[in-house]
Amino acid sequence: MAQALSYLSIALPPVLLAGVIAILLRRRLNPGALRLAALLTLFMTLVFDNLIILAGIVGYDEKLISGIKLGVAPIEDFSYTLVGLVIIPLTWELLGRKK
Numbered sequence: 001m002a003q004a005l006s007y008l009s010i011a012l013p014p015v016l017l018a019g020v021i022a023i024l025l026r027r028r029l030n031p032g033a034l035r036l037a038a039l040l041t042l043f044m045t046l047v048f049d050n051l052i053i054l055a056g057i058v059g060y061d062e063k064l065i066s067g068i069k070l071g072v073a074p075i076e077d078f079s080y081t082l083v084g085l086v087i088i089p090l091t092w093e094l095l096g097r098k099k
Contacts, residue, residue, distance in 0.1 A: 006064045011079035018086040028093045029086075038085050045081045049073035 022029065050071040052058045065074040 004061075004064055006066070007060065007074060007076040008066050011076045014083045015079045018083040021090065022086045025090055025093075029089060034085065034089065037089075041081050041085060042078060045078055046070055046073065049077045 049058075050073050053060075053072045060074055065076060068075040070078075
Protein backbone atom coordinates (compact mmCIF):
# COMPACT_ATOMS: atom_id res chain seq x y z
CA MET A 1 0.00 0.00 0.00
CA ALA A 2 1.35 3.44 -0.94
CA GLN A 3 2.08 5.89 1.84
CA ALA A 4 -0.12 9.01 1.86
CA LEU A 5 1.57 12.34 1.26
CA SER A 6 1.30 14.91 4.01
CA TYR A 7 -0.40 18.20 3.23
CA LEU A 8 2.90 19.96 3.88
CA SER A 9 4.72 17.82 1.30
CA ILE A 10 2.03 18.74 -1.22
CA ALA A 11 2.00 22.45 -0.34
CA LEU A 12 5.75 23.06 -0.02
CA PRO A 13 6.88 22.74 -3.68
CA PRO A 14 4.53 25.45 -5.05
CA VAL A 15 5.40 27.75 -2.12
CA LEU A 16 9.12 27.30 -2.74
CA LEU A 17 8.68 27.82 -6.48
CA ALA A 18 6.66 31.01 -5.87
CA GLY A 19 9.36 32.19 -3.46
CA VAL A 20 12.09 31.67 -6.05
CA ILE A 21 10.01 33.44 -8.71
CA ALA A 22 9.34 36.34 -6.31
CA ILE A 23 13.06 36.71 -5.59
CA LEU A 24 13.98 36.62 -9.27
CA LEU A 25 11.27 39.08 -10.30
CA ARG A 26 11.11 41.18 -7.11
CA ARG A 27 11.62 44.44 -9.00
CA ARG A 28 8.22 43.92 -10.63
CA LEU A 29 6.43 43.51 -7.30
CA ASN A 30 5.16 46.56 -5.45
CA PRO A 31 6.16 45.91 -1.80
CA GLY A 32 3.51 48.18 -0.29
CA ALA A 33 0.70 46.70 -2.35
CA LEU A 34 1.99 43.20 -1.66
CA ARG A 35 2.00 43.82 2.12
CA LEU A 36 -1.55 45.16 2.04
CA ALA A 37 -2.75 42.28 -0.14
CA ALA A 38 -1.00 39.79 2.15
CA LEU A 39 -2.61 41.28 5.26
CA LEU A 40 -6.09 41.21 3.75
CA THR A 41 -5.95 37.82 2.04
CA LEU A 42 -4.25 36.03 4.93
CA PHE A 43 -6.84 37.46 7.32
CA MET A 44 -9.70 36.38 5.04
CA THR A 45 -8.12 32.94 4.69
CA LEU A 46 -7.88 32.69 8.48
CA VAL A 47 -11.53 33.62 8.98
CA PHE A 48 -13.13 31.65 6.16
CA ASP A 49 -10.96 28.52 6.43
CA ASN A 50 -11.86 28.28 10.09
CA LEU A 51 -15.55 28.74 9.28
CA ILE A 52 -15.65 26.04 6.58
CA ILE A 53 -13.72 23.62 8.78
CA LEU A 54 -15.99 24.29 11.77
CA ALA A 55 -19.06 23.88 9.52
CA GLY A 56 -17.78 20.46 8.46
CA ILE A 57 -17.47 21.40 4.78
CA VAL A 58 -13.74 20.64 4.77
CA GLY A 59 -11.82 18.27 7.00
CA TYR A 60 -8.21 17.20 7.38
CA ASP A 61 -6.67 13.91 8.38
CA GLU A 62 -4.85 14.79 11.60
CA LYS A 63 -2.07 12.31 10.73
CA LEU A 64 -1.27 14.21 7.53
CA ILE A 65 -1.03 17.79 8.84
CA SER A 66 1.98 19.41 10.50
CA GLY A 67 0.04 20.01 13.71
CA ILE A 68 0.51 23.77 13.54
CA LYS A 69 -2.90 25.44 13.43
CA LEU A 70 -4.33 28.93 13.44
CA GLY A 71 -7.67 28.36 15.08
CA VAL A 72 -8.71 25.03 13.58
CA ALA A 73 -7.09 25.67 10.19
CA PRO A 74 -3.80 23.87 9.56
CA ILE A 75 -0.95 26.15 8.56
CA GLU A 76 -0.71 24.28 5.24
CA ASP A 77 -4.02 25.86 4.24
CA PHE A 78 -2.31 29.24 3.98
CA SER A 79 0.14 28.02 1.32
CA TYR A 80 -2.36 28.61 -1.48
CA THR A 81 -2.81 32.21 -0.38
CA LEU A 82 0.96 32.77 -0.31
CA VAL A 83 1.39 31.35 -3.81
CA GLY A 84 -1.47 33.48 -5.12
CA LEU A 85 0.01 36.62 -3.57
CA VAL A 86 3.11 36.18 -5.73
CA ILE A 87 1.80 34.55 -8.90
CA ILE A 88 -1.27 36.73 -9.53
CA PRO A 89 0.46 40.15 -9.50
CA LEU A 90 3.44 38.83 -11.44
CA THR A 91 1.17 37.35 -14.08
CA TRP A 92 -0.57 40.73 -14.32
CA GLU A 93 2.79 42.48 -14.76
CA LEU A 94 4.24 39.97 -17.19
CA LEU A 95 1.15 40.02 -19.41
CA GLY A 96 1.63 43.74 -19.89
CA ARG A 97 -0.61 45.64 -17.53
CA LYS A 98 -1.28 49.12 -18.93
CA LYS A 99 0.29 51.84 -16.77
